[in-house]
Amino acid sequence: MPLDHVFAFAFFMLMTGAAGVMLRRNLIVVLMSVELMLNSVNFAFVGVARQLGDSAGHVMVLMIFVVAAVEVAIGMAIVVNMFRQRESIAIDNFNVMRG
Amino acid sequence: MDAPFVVVAILNLAFVLGFLINMGGMLTWVERKQGAVMANRIGANRAYIPIPLPAKGGGIRWYKRFTMIGLFHALTDGLKMLAKEDYTPPFVDKFVYNIAPWFAVVPALVTFAVIPFGGPFQPGIMMSDVLGVVGLNSAADVIHGFFGDTTYQLQLANLNVGLLFIFAAGSTGIFATALAGWASNNKFSTMGALRGASQMISYEVFMGMSILGLLVVYGTVDMNLIAQMQGDVHFGFIPSWGVVYQPVMFFVFLTALMAENKRVPFDMPEAESELVAGYFTEYSAMKMGLFMMAEFIEIAVISGIMVSLFLGAYHIPGVHAVTDSWYWAQHPELTAANTFWGAEVPHAVVIIGRVLSFLIKVVLFCWLQILTRWTLPKFRYDQVMRLGWKVLLPISLVNLVITAAVVLALN
Amino acid sequence: MSEDKFGRNEDFPSIVQAQLLPQPAYQGEFTEGSLFTYRNPSKLTWMERLYLPAILSGLKLTASVFFGNMAQWTIWFFKWITGRATEADKGATTIYYPDVMRPDFSPINRGKHILTLRENDDPQCVACYMCATACPAFCIHIVAGEHPDPQIEKYPVRFDIEIDKCIFCGYCEEACPVDAIRLTPDVHLVDFKRERMVYDKEFLMSWNPTRSQEEHVYPGDRPRTSD
Amino acid sequence: MDASTVLLYLFTILAAGGGVAVVMQRDAVHSAVALLFTMLNLAAVYALMQAHLIAALQVVIYGGAIVILIVYIIMLLDVRSEDAVRWFRTGWLVALPMVLLFALLFGRAILPVSARASTESLLTGDIPCVGGAKCEQVCDDGVDTDGDGLTDCKDPDCGRHMACYGTVESVGGHLLGPFVLPFEVSSILLLAGIVGSILLTARQEGER
Structure with a gap:
């Protein structure tokens, strides 16, 4: 798989994730879309690492794994907290701070 | 990909799948029969295959005593599951409901792919040994010519990340519980799914923790290499099996694996006395059968994992094949040969003996698991969690630190 | 095995007596003239909370039973080959239930109903509806008719019991003023069709208590007069 | 293909x-x-x-x-479940320019570079030494060639070798070699995650 195809797929997945983040109302789906964006980056890293024959890209992917795991743990804690306050996780219900 | 490699791979696949599926069927019978024998009962003995015999006064008499001590109950179980009505309740989430059973079966079957069940072998030499004894020398030459002296593995997939692959497959198995429970749209199922998910995630944590000590000892996650490293003998009589290095973790890891399998005493997600059937309450016919089959296959898979990590895999102490490259590299003063306590034996004897020893160990472990299942009462939910987080996790952490210190000191 | 006049195991009275005795309380003692004492179990020690020693001792127990029974089965197998095996050689306490009844199966069990007969083979029942009224499951249905004999007021034209609804409480037996309905110990009341679980008068008027193992006929298998 | x-x-x-x-x-x-x-x-x-x-x-x-x-x-x-995914939302006002911007960046900056780099993989079975420095010469012989205590795939020098690329030894060698500081820091991040999620979800005393 040539590198520009790798980048094209990664770009497509990144944009899918970004669209999910901006267009979905369900907070959990928004978090899932963020995971999708992180995965597209992982994909690009693995593709480039394969192209360059350098395992450093894999180390970077491992770091992103750690970040993703922490992000989901914290994100889910926040979701649970928000659900306790409003009995809902639709982000439209959390617009109190809006001017 | 040359032809001999493909042939060996297909034979391996046939062996693994045949072994697992048959174990899954047999264990349904073993479970009942062993439970009966342990409780002074007789157990399953009614299913029979009718045999027509000529009656005395002409006509046919059906002989109905061909029961084979109840072995056909496994068969009738399968037939019953297939023949029953596959009812999908109207309130379930159809898509998730239908895919959930596959998340139970596929990981259970796939996990066995990385377990070495006979070690490295030379099929050409082995087959010509066997055929030479029978007297088919020309056929032996043909097969020897086909395979050559090349060494192949009696293992489905020789992965570099073997042990991680087992963990990956195991973690995918959690989805069966979670998705089945959620899709059933039933309070019992959802409770079972919540319990199952939390129990399996928790026990996966210290399942990884408890095996780390062994990984420190072996220094690899390659199952093939781990198996080979257990072929040595210390001081002439102590086999260098994992259970010798990590006796405590043997029990902890076994506990974790049994908790992953969700059977008594860890049957919180199913809990007949509280949750009807837990996460698969709404399932019927073969979909429910897939869950049951996965459970029984997993007994065999757990035994395979335990044997290959802790009980010397396929090794018989003191028996070495010419293909054990790790062993011969450790002992440069010896010349590579097929030895049985020093005596030279044919290659085929060693390999067949090894496969048999692996199978016997696996069967013994299956027996131990079923013994446990029929001995212990079930834990309460909080007891399961406390045992996991407050007892087994600290033990495995302390063990890891001690192991690392000892390994560092010895190096 | 000797049996008493009810066909029971000779140990049966002692078993009943043992169950009637006051049972000792959990981890407490019972002495005559004193009150029961209940003690909660003490908190588990650290060693006990590991569960492992207790589990291993339990496994030892069950494994010893297992191997003992396997030895017995092995002996049975060799006897079976020579054709001298008996059921007792299996070493199991199992009774093949529907084929073999326990000797202490209680003769005062409440099972299938029977309508008692007069001397001329008519049912004793006078269709007074007492049993149908007393029935908590509403499973008795009676249609009354005028009896030709002026001494007897009524007789049941139909007397149906939905045996699948019946809870075998015995209230009909208690309520009957003429001892026309009784409950027999027969508990093998099974069928494959729900319609056949309605027992009509003719069927209720007969009962074969000496059903042998070879016949092994369930009530639903018998020809029904009203079918 | x-x-x-x-x-x-x-x-x-x-x-x-x-x-x-x-x-x-x-x-x-x-x-x-x-x-x-x-x-x-x-x-x-x-x-x-x-x-x-x-x-x-x-x-x-x-x-x-x-x-x-x-x-x-x-x-x-x-x-x-949501009644419907509302596709016409104000989020588009942000989403569209962002997608356009990224597409522009992708087309202008990344594609030419990646097209230039679109050669075959650089994985080799040859000696991967660069610039005459001392390094692991042969990666599948079980011998520590350069004498730094790391044999074969465990030596980061071998990361580019066909037999080593992507294996546990190779990536682990990188993790505990040049990248040991990020590796250790990530454990602190994980600890922060654990503590943070417990702190967020734990109920205060008196809370329902």
Whole structure:
């Protein structure tokens, strides 16, 4: 798989994730879309690492794994907290701070 | 990909799948029969295959005593599951409901792919040994010519990340519980799914923790290499099996694996006395059968994992094949040969003996698991969690630190 | 095995007596003239909370039973080959239930109903509806008719019991003023069709208590007069 | 195009399709199943790209930890499905310019570079030494050639070798070699995550 195809797929997945983040109302789906964006980056890293024959890209992917795991743990804690306050996780219900 | 490699791979696949599926069927019978024998009962003995015999006064008499001590109950179980009505309740989430059973079966079957069940072998030499004894020398030459002296593995997939692959497959198995429970749209199922998910995630944590000590000892996650490293003998009589290095973790890891399998005493997600059937309450016919089959296959898979990590895999102490490259590299003063306590034996004897020893160990472990299942009462939910987080996790952490210190000191 | 006049195991009275005795309380003692004492179990020690020693001792127990029974089965197998095996050689306490009844199966069990007969083979029942009224499951249905004999007021034209609804409480037996309905110990009341679980008068008027193992006929298998 | 390349494209397309399904599904659990599908396909892609360790960890971490946590929270909170995905939202006002911007960046900056780099993989079976420095000469002989205490694949020098690339030894050698500081710092991040999530979800005294 040539590198520009790798980048094209990664770009497509990144944009899918970004669209999910901006267009979905369900907070959990928004978090899932963020995971999708992180995965597209992982994909690009693995593709480039394969192209360059350098395992450093894999180390970077491992770091992103750690970040993703922490992000989901914290994100889910926040979701649970928000659900306790409003009995809902639709982000439209959390617009109190809006001017 | 040359032809001999493909042939060996297909034979391996046939062996693994045949072994697992048959174990899954047999264990349904073993479970009942062993439970009966342990409780002074007789157990399953009614299913029979009718045999027509000529009656005395002409006509046919059906002989109905061909029961084979109840072995056909496994068969009738399968037939019953297939023949029953596959009812999908109207309130379930159809898509998730239908895919959930596959998340139970596929990981259970796939996990066995990385377990070495006979070690490295030379099929050409082995087959010509066997055929030479029978007297088919020309056929032996043909097969020897086909395979050559090349060494192949009696293992489905020789992965570099073997042990991680087992963990990956195991973690995918959690989805069966979670998705089945959620899709059933039933309070019992959802409770079972919540319990199952939390129990399996928790026990996966210290399942990884408890095996780390062994990984420190072996220094690899390659199952093939781990198996080979257990072929040595210390001081002439102590086999260098994992259970010798990590006796405590043997029990902890076994506990974790049994908790992953969700059977008594860890049957919180199913809990007949509280949750009807837990996460698969709404399932019927073969979909429910897939869950049951996965459970029984997993007994065999757990035994395979335990044997290959802790009980010397396929090794018989003191028996070495010419293909054990790790062993011969450790002992440069010896010349590579097929030895049985020093005596030279044919290659085929060693390999067949090894496969048999692996199978016997696996069967013994299956027996131990079923013994446990029929001995212990079930834990309460909080007891399961406390045992996991407050007892087994600290033990495995302390063990890891001690192991690392000892390994560092010895190096 | 000797049996008493009810066909029971000779140990049966002692078993009943043992169950009637006051049972000792959990981890407490019972002495005559004193009150029961209940003690909660003490908190588990650290060693006990590991569960492992207790589990291993339990496994030892069950494994010893297992191997003992396997030895017995092995002996049975060799006897079976020579054709001298008996059921007792299996070493199991199992009774093949529907084929073999326990000797202490209680003769005062409440099972299938029977309508008692007069001397001329008519049912004793006078269709007074007492049993149908007393029935908590509403499973008795009676249609009354005028009896030709002026001494007897009524007789049941139909007397149906939905045996699948019946809870075998015995209230009909208690309520009957003429001892026309009784409950027999027969508990093998099974069928494959729900319609056949309605027992009509003719069927209720007969009962074969000496059903042998070879016949092994369930009530639903018998020809029904009203079918 | 050989079989593995075809499979690579197939799994990549399936992963991208799964990503679209994550965003399009109305029900949160269906989104989670689609996310799992994406993760498993990506793991297959990584395995075909010879990143074996990453492939296994992708399934363990994303499949076994992250997606299951998401499913667990969905079950715990009893989230109802949305009536419909509202596609006409003010979010488009942000989304469209961003997509355009990224597409522009992609077309202008990344594509020419990646097209130039689109040669065959640089994985070799040869001696990977650069600039005459002392390094592991042969990577599959079980001998520590350069005498730095690390044999074969465990030496980061061998990362580019065909037999070593993407294996546990190779990536682990990198992790505990040049990248040891980020590796250690990531453990602090994990600890912060654990403490943070407990702090966020633990109920205060008196709270319901």
